[in-house]
Amino acid sequence: MICPVCGVTVLVREARDLPYSYRNKSTSIAAVTGDFCPACGDALLDASESARVSAAMLAFKEQIDATN
Template sequence: MKCPLCGAVALIHDTRDPPDSYKGQTTAIAAVTGDVFPACGESTRDVAVSNRVMRQMRGFSKQVNTAIVVS
């Protein structure tokens, strides 16, 4: 597989806690496993992991929006 961003071909399988930022707030998405291109940090994930990450990102956005409304 070739990275669509940097063109590198070396991949490592890894689990990371990538950050998610929304409206100036930041959190970490825990235990995201996938293949990472070490040259640039771009990653690929399977569908189940991607769906979990998206659910957590949407939940974080809702949490931030709720905190803004309450403030």
């Protein structure tokens, strides 16, 4: 599939750790499977994977908010 964001190149399906930062703290969400664009870095995730990433981001935010 051609990247819908930049339209430049073909997406690569793989699992990678997704970096995430919130209020100057950063973490990474391990082994996120999706279609990644080597040109612009955007990623298309499956619905289940997307839900897992959202939940992980939310948990990280709550953890930061709880300690600040």
